[in-house]
Structure formats: structure tokens, C-alpha cells
Amino acid sequence: MPHNLLLAFDIGGTKLAVGIAQIAQFRQTGTFDMLVKEPIPSPGTPDVVVQRLMEIGRQLIANANGQLAGIGISIGGPLDHLTGTVLNFPHLPGWLNIPLRQQLSEAFGAPAWLDNDANLGALAEHRLGAGKGADTMVYLTISTGIGGGVIVNGKLHHGVASGAGEMGHITVQTDGPRCACGNHGCLETMASGTAIARRAGHALSAYPERGGVLRQMLGAQSQPTAQQVFAAAAAGDQLAQELWEETAKYLAIGLGSIIHVLAPEVIVLGGGVAQTGEGLLDPVRRNLANHVFYIPLPSIQVLPAALGHNSAVIGAGLLAAERLT
Numbered sequence: 284m285p286h287n288l289l290l291a292f293d294i295g296g297t298k299l300a301v302g303i304a305q306i307a308q309f310r311q312t313g314t315f316d317m318l319v320k321e322p323i324p325s326p327g328t329p330d331v332v333v334q335r336l337m338e339i340g341r342q343l344i345a346n347a348n349g350q351l352a353g354i355g356i357s358i359g360g361p362l363d364h365l366t367g368t369v370l371n372f373p374h375l376p377g378w379l380n381i382p383l384r385q386q387l388s389e390a391f392g393a394p395a396w397l398d399n400d401a402n403l404g405a406l407a408e409h410r411l412g413a414g415k416g417a418d419t420m421v422y423l424t425i426s427t428g429i430g431g432g433v434i435v436n437g438k439l440h441h442g443v444a445s446g447a448g449e450m451g452h453i454t455v456q457t458d459g460p461r462c463a464c465g466n467h468g469c470l471e472t473m474a475s476g477t478a479i480a481r482r483a484g485h486a487l488s489a490y491p492e493r494g495g496v497l498r499q500m501l502g503a504q505s506q507p508t509a510q511q512v513f514a515a516a517a518a519g520d521q522l523a524q525e526l527w528e529e530t531a532k533y534l535a536i537g538l539g540s541i542i543h544v545l546a547p548e549v550i551v552l553g554g555g556v557a558q559t560g561e562g563l564l565d566p567v568r569r570n571l572a573n574h575v576f577y578i579p580l581p582s583i584q585v586l587p588a589a590l591g592h593n594s595a596v597i598g599a600g601l602l603a604a605e606r607l608t
């Protein structure tokens with residue numbers, strides 16, 4: 284039988300995904316023959332999670348037509364992509380210096396490659412999504428945190444210590460709140476879903492007479508979600524509109540810095556907060572005009588992500604597919 288199959292793994296903080304595909308077809312379409320998603324097993328220690336990935340992977344291979352050629356792995360934490368080691372995965376217990384690539388490669392008797400979920404989301408959006416055909420592309424995923432990936436000359440850019448693309452930690456307000464990374468006023472602490480919720484909670488406490496529509500949406504909650512802030516802004520709530528505009532302003536400050544370094548053809552925004560589509564993209568584009576002057580903004584496209592929440596596992600498949608062909 285031909286070695287025609289790839290396996291793709293995505294390990295998240297609460298969920299895992301395993302896909303199997305025919306390599307040649309996958310490079311063109313990003314479509315899995317089978318894609319299994321389930322909650323992370325408990326406890327989510329490396330041994331238990333790897334064991335479960337092996338079970339699902341073997342089952343998928345047994346039901347597929349052909350033999351395994353290689354494996355792509357995505358995880359959402361700091362890692363060394365050259366050695367295939369997960370340095371730290373703070374969402375789950377015991378994930379410190381885990382040679383994940385080697386473990387899965389040995390378990391399946393096939394070569395494996397590892398990268399982080401935001402980089403692989405960028406790869407997927409560049410090959411098959413909103414950034415298709417761009418020479419230089421930047422991808423930001425805006426959800427509970429902010430992550431990203433950078434494509435330069437059509438390739439993922441990793442930088443030293445696999446550290447490139449950490450755009451959530453660009454400083455956008457020097458006296459802003461302290462970030463988990465140690466810095467103050469990171470983009471992530473001002474414009475992520477978590478940050479929007481926090482800023483909205485503060486604003487409602489500070490201005491008891493404002494934000495009527497937003498307060499009605501709260502019910503028993505003490506703090507609105509980013510989605511509620513967006514919905515209230517769309518319904519005409521002025522406080523929510525100001526909070527949303529401020530979010531776009533911080534994103535534009537961060538993107539302005541990125542634009543001055545890379546002048547990318549395309550900036551792709553994904554993640555839960557960006558699912559508001561033009562509701563976020565339009566004010567971000569408008570605010571960029573306050574921060575970028577030397578580079579003509581009409582030559583930079585700011586687009587919504589096209590692949591949705593499967594982008595990391597699709598990117599993991601592409602990582603393997605491109606090494607194998």
C-alpha cells in the first residue's frame with residue numbers, strides 16, 4: 284500500500300482534534316477524510332493526552348485506505364519547533380519540556396513536525412484562506428488572548444527561539460495593566476476578549492448613569508462579554524460604542540507597529556472577537572489612518588479569517604503535507 288496518508292493533531296486547553304487525509308488532496312483543499320474532536324481527557328497530563336492521541340490516530344489509520352507517511356502537530360504554547368519540544372503548556376498539568384514530536388513519531392513509526400497553533404493558523408490562512416497568494420502576510424487571532432503568525436516570502440517566520448509572531452505582547456499603552464508575560468499595556472491586555480470584558484466592567488462601575496442597553500444584557504453577570512459589548516454598540520449604546528472604538532484604536536496601534544516593520548500585503552484577523560466581521564474590521568481600518576502615514580494603506584488589505592476554528596488543525600496537516608511532497 285502507498286504511504287499516502289497524513290495525521291494532524293491539535294492540542295488545545297480544553298479540546299483536542301485529530302484529522303486524517305490523503306496528502307496530495309489535502310494540499311489542494313485542506314479537507315480531512317475524517318476529523319475527530321473531543322474534550323481533553325482528564326487529567327490532561329502529557330502521558331494521558333498522548334495516549335488518547337495514539338488511540339484516535341490508530342483508529343483513523345485502520346479505517347483509512349493507505350499507509351501513514353507523516354504527522355503534523357499543533358499546540359498552543361511556547362515550543363522549540365526545531366527540536367519538536369513543548370517548553371510549557373500552561374493550560375494543562377505537567378507540560379514542561381515534553382519531546383512531543385519524538386513521542387508521536389516513535390508511536391506511529393513516521394516523521395512528525397510540531398509548531399504552535401497561531402503559526403499554523405497563519406500557515407493555513409496563507410495557503411488556503413484569506414491570505415492566499417500573498418508574499419507577506421500577518422495573522423492575528425483575537426479571542427481570550429491575542430496570538431499570531433507571520434509569513435514572509437511565502438514562508439512561516441519563526442525568529443530566534445521560535446519567538447516570532449507574539450504580537451499580543453506589543454506594547455500599546457506604556458502605563459497599561461500588567462500582562463501575564465510581565466510587561467505593562469500589551470495589546471492582549473487592552474484588546475483581547477478578556478480585556479474588552481474587563482474594560483467594560485470598569486466603565487459600568489465608573490459611570491452608573493451610562494450603558495443602559497449593555498446593563499440590560501447583563502442579567503446576573505457582573506461583567507459583560509466582548510460579544511455583549513459589540514451587540515450593545517450595534518444597538519446604539521453609546522458607552523459600548525466608545526468601548527468598541529477604543530478596542531479598534533488599540534488594535535490599530537499594534538497593527539501600525541507591525542505594518543511599519545513588515546509592510547504586509549494582507550493582515551488577516553481571526554478568533555472569537557474578530558467573528559464580528561466588518562463590525563471590527565471597519566473601525567480598525569479607519570483607526571489605522573491615525574497611525575500609518577509613510578505606507579499607503581489602500582495597498583494593505585485587512586481581511587477576516589476564512590477558515591474558522593479549524594485553522595490550527597488544518598495548518599498542522601499542511602505542515603506535514605508540505606514536508607512530505
Ligand SMILES: [Zn+2]
Nearest residue numbers: 452462464469
Ligand atoms: Zn504581554
